[in-house]
Amino acid sequence: MIADRIIEQGTLTTHEGHAAVEVRIPWYRALPGSCIAGATLSIDGIEAPADSLRWSMNGRTFTFDELIQETDEWWFPLDSATLTGQLPLRQDLQEHEVRVGLKVYIPYIITDHGVLHIEESDTKSMKVEQR
Structure with a gap:
């Protein structure tokens, strides 16, 4: 539905x-x-291993298996969630x-066919932000 706004520009970070x-x-x-x-998550064509992905929202971090039963935490349209994965970045690239x-x-x-599901993707070019 709103695929071109999935990735927040300027939010790419890296740590360990x-x-x-x-x-x-x-x-x-x-x-x-x-419902998530x-x-x-892929960067420069390399995909993060699925078992390394973590989803953070409302101050809590989840694996996707943990999200299956999570009905207490909600993702709101005005809030960003953080998607993290094991994915070292190439140091020779600026973008x-x-x-x-x-x-x-x-x-x-x-x-x-059952409950509606949507699959969307977004791609953006960005620099690593220092936080």
């Missing part, structure tokens, strides 16, 4: 072999954590191509 980027919900209404079905893929379920829209 992990890269992180802030992401925005590709939907116009808040969703509980249990998965994500991918990096960052790609995020998201899969979310929309629990209140039921189709003939």
Whole structure:
């Protein structure tokens, strides 16, 4: 739905072999954590291993397996979440191509095939921010 705004420009950071980027919900209404079905993170064409991915929102950090039952934490359209993965960045590049893929379920829209799910992705070029 709103794929071109998934990645927050200027939020790429790195720390001890992990890269992180802030992401925005590709939907116009808040969703509980249990509706965040998965994500991918790649930088300069290299994808972070799925088991290294972490999702942080509202001051808490989750694996995607932990999010399956998470109904207490909600992702709101005005809030950024942080997606982190084990992904050392190339030091010889000033700009990096960052790609995020998201899969979310929309629990209140039921189709003939079940609960609506959307899969969106965004790619942006950005420098590493020092924090």
